[in-house]
Amino acid sequence: MRAALQILRVDPFDAADHDRWWHAYAAAKHADMGEDALVWTLEESRAEMQQHSATTERRTYVALRDGAVVGAGSLALGLKDNLHAAALGVTVPAEHRQRGVGSALLAYIEAEARDAGRRTFRAETAWPAAAPADGSGQPGIDFARRHGYALALGDLQNRLTLPVPDRMIAELLHEAPHEAEPTTVPESASPAAGYDIRSWVGPVPEEFVAEWAALDAVLDTEAPTGDLDIEAGVADVADHRADEALQQAQGRTSFGTVAVAPDGRVAAYTQLVVSGDDGNAYQWGTLVRHEDRGHGLGLRVKLVNLRMLQQHSPHVPRIYTYNAESNAHMLAVNTRLGFVATGRLGELQKRIG
Numbered sequence: 165m166r167a168a169l170q171i172l173r174v175d176p177f178d179a180a181d182h183d184r185w186w187h188a189y190a191a192a193k194h195a196d197m198g199e200d201a202l203v204w205t206l207e208e209s210r211a212e213m214q215q216h217s218a219t220t221e222r223r224t225y226v227a228l229r230d231g232a233v234v235g236a237g238s239l240a241l242g243l244k245d246n247l248h249a250a251a252l253g254v255t256v257p258a259e260h261r262q263r264g265v266g267s268a269l270l271a272y273i274e275a276e277a278r279d280a281g282r283r284t285f286r287a288e289t290a291w292p293a294a295a296p297a298d299g300s301g302q303p304g305i306d307f308a309r310r311h312g313y314a315l316a317l318g319d320l321q322n323r324l325t326l327p328v329p330d331r332m333i334a335e336l337l338h339e340a341p342h343e344a345e346p347t348t349v350p351e352s353a354s355p356a357a358g359y360d361i362r363s364w365v366g367p368v369p370e371e372f373v374a375e376w377a378a379l380d381a382v383l384d385t386e387a388p389t390g391d392l393d394i395e396a397g398v399a400d401v402a403d404h405r406a407d408e409a410l411q412q413a414q415g416r417t418s419f420g421t422v423a424v425a426p427d428g429r430v431a432a433y434t435q436l437v438v439s440g441d442d443g444n445a446y447q448w449g450t451l452v453r454h455e456d457r458g459h460g461l462g463l464r465v466k467l468v469n470l471r472m473l474q475q476h477s478p479h480v481p482r483i484y485t486y487n488a489e490s491n492a493h494m495l496a497v498n499t500r501l502g503f504v505a506t507g508r509l510g511e512l513q514k515r516i517g
């Protein structure tokens with residue numbers, strides 16, 4: 165008879181406990197996505213789990229059989245917004261699959277989420293770009309459907325090999341409507357040309373941080389949301405600074421660019437984050453305020469940010485980004501820059517009564 169499964173909460177301050185959780189999590193991710201598995205590194209996830217966060221309560225779990233780890237789970241609970249929701253993670257290394265580990269972990273973590281008063285459960289699963297777009301036949305999707313989760317939003321995972329020739333960045337910048345070199349705005353220019361582009365490496369400058377936090381908070385609801393039952397985040401400068409401190413502890417470097425409107429307000433922002441551990445750059449948020457759309461600002465801030473990244477850190481090998489499959493405009497720009505599709509990410513959701 166097979167030994168019973170035991171599920172335990174992980175203590176992130178116990179090094180061995182965290183490490184064995186992480187190895188199972190990372191092995192399961194690599195099993196499906198190979199080198200394009202986007203995995204938080206051991207130390208990045210340790211720092212995140214150890215953070216005392218005012219915005220998110222995070223928990224991790226291991227599934228054990230005969231004392232050996234056969235599965236890894238996670239739970240994240242928003243503390244200031246999205247109080248109805250929980251983000252769940254279930255990962256089982258390939259050699260332990262199809263024996264009920266995933267189901268047992270999921271049931272355990274769902275019960276924890278329910279006990280915390282959450283009614284909307286969200287999870288993610290990745291599969292290679294070559295597989296069917298709806299994920300059918302992929303273990304994560306089949307598993308999720310069997311457990312009552314629906315695909316609420318489909319994203320493409322794209323990878324860009326660096327460097328992009330600077331002349332291509334210049335060409336695309338030139339094509340963007342109302343091209344104007346940063347800070348040199350002719351008096352006669354149309355209002356759209358009056359945007360000032362500002363970039364930096366590291367924390368967001370004090371003068372922009374409140375507006376940056378406000379734009380960042382609405383990113384999830386302003387970007388395509390599909391059927392996701394989510395609400396905008398709460399903008400708070402202290403929380404933003406706490407996240408920056410976490411990134412610093414994780415050895416990450418942030419590259420930020422904003423477009424400042426003639427009235428002095430931040431009209432658009434974008435952010436690339438480079439991992440000190442795996443060396444890759446990851447595209448985080450990009451958003452243009454409603455009233456400033458249609459001026460090519462999204463493309464402009466991204467190109468300027470990319471140029472800064474390449475000048476500051478010429479050895480970064482690649483950038484990964486996710487785009488909603490419905491975001492045709494952004495995908496077209498990314499294709500021109502040289503991004504290739506490496507996978508898909510399914511955002512899954514289940515609501516309970």
Ligand SMILES: CC(C)(COP(=O)(O)OP(=O)(O)OC[C@H]1O[C@@H](n2cnc3c(N)ncnc32)[C@H](O)[C@@H]1OP(=O)(O)O)[C@@H](O)C(=O)NCCC(=O)NCCS
Pocket residue numbers: 192193196253254255256257260261262263264265266267268287288289290301302303304305306307308310512
């Ligand atoms: C999805 C995952 C967690 C499943 O783990 P698991 O331990 O194999 O799951 P279980 O053995 O409990 O499977 C339960 C059901 O899921 C379905 N399932 C699991 N793997 C499947 C596969 N490869 N093909 C088809 N169906 C599958 C089956 O319907 C199975 O039911 P059955 O036991 O009646 O056949 C695992 O494949 C994994 O870690 N994938 C990568 C991370 C991920 O995508 N997580 C999903 C988040 S919702």
